[in-house]
Amino acid sequence: MRIATWNVNSVKQRQEHLLRFLKEEAPDVVCLQELKCQDDAFPRLELDGTGYNIAVRGQKSFNGVAILSKRPMEDIQLRLPGDDSDEQARFIEALVPGDKGVVRIACIYLPNGNPAPSEKYSYKLAWMDRLHAHTRARLREEEPFVIAGDFNVIPEPKDAARPEQWVNDALFLPPTREKFRSLLHLGLCDALRATTDADGIYTFWDYQAGAWQKNNGIRIDHMLLSPQAADRLRSVTVVRHTRGWDKPSDHVPLMAELDV
Template identity: 50%
Template sequence: MESLKIATFNINGIRARRSNLLEWLEREQPDVVCLQELKAQDADFPIDDIRAAGYGAIWQGQKSWNGVAILAKGGDPLEIRRGLPGAPDDTHSRYLEAAAHGVIVACLYLPNGNPQPGPKFEYKLAWFQRFIEHAAGLFESGHPVVLAGDYNVVPTDEDIYNPRSWTKDALLQPESRECFERLLAQGWTDALRAKYPDERIYTFWDYFRQHWQKNSGLRIDHLLLSADLAPRLVDAGVDRWVRDQEHASDHAPTWITLRGEAAEKPSKPVKRSKARTAAKK
């Protein structure tokens, strides 16, 4: 494989936007896809359509909200973990981890945290802390790893059209940004920002006040690369045309392309959790 394209896409309801997803897969042909906010139970995941498009998948659904999935072109991803360690009573479907095309891919849907202050914001920070702790182990493992998903964090004021309109939002709070900075401090590379250090690039435009038409966006979907993958970054971008489709998600797919060395199998064996490792049928 000469190159490897990995994408993250908050689909915002896979049943309502199944045709949007399938059109995007056919047109852009990513090798690995992380989906968030399925808003569907496991039985409602459109696995037959996805397999017909040439992809295998693992997923963890949830009725009406949350839900994550990892797709891989040409075969099923090898599941490593579902759910973060450290909170066995947490029933939210927000994290999947798998090996696909020689890379470990973590798919995450970080809590929104609104309204803040309050219990939802406290949950956001607690979840973020657990993710930071787990990510440290992934980084230190020596495997090629991508942390891809909807982080529900605007890292800096350069990642939003107008921070003054969002000063009370959980996505811009100092605590949220500090968590993101602590994650990067482990050594991860923010791929989109590394490729475009001086440009305003957005991945999310909400449905209000013609924010899409006015390009009033936020950058909250991120792909972070481990130390060995960062030098292999070739390109990165946002498939804005998907946001312009009828019945579109308020997010657009965000992607990276890696040089072919990233497609080699990890040199160390992957420690697999006790969670199910077979893709759902």
């Protein structure tokens, strides 16, 4: 099973890019973030014929997440537990069948949190606490579980081309990184770091100041695996060339292959 995650930064603006990616890479499952559209505006008709089942939690102009799967999904969850008042569309989860069993996949768009300190940063940390609690509960089920998406977290200095530029940013502040590590300490595996410890691997390049041309990037899109999923990990790929397409997203897809 090939699972991809991609912050498309407006699915309607990046519709042709998404179709091209699906055709070229043919992932079995795609987690999308930052759709920037409501459910009924998601381009279902345009994706008709690609062979993907679609589960969406949209939001007008902001946020929005979706899971595309070649196989029918079950047990679709549209909210991260822990705060019934939270209306932001940042979480969707589903069971996806494979040839050798099912995989539970959570697609997340974790809050940015800037500026910090602020209510936005407090919301980010509280959201991470809720994700921690949800993950702990899921891990008790001892099933293959994948959390994929835009985490808005730079885990380590080597995950930024110029870490000194990010020291006061919510993506790199010590409390942010500590809460990310606490997720890993539950028993999750950072899929990319399980396959390489190399520097210079990024998933985001800002539109400003020629960041892409200068390779001034950061790694903020992640795929975290439960022990049962990590045992089945075959490979991880950053589909870097999509950042060079015409009018691209500022993120690129991250893709992992699991033996399920």
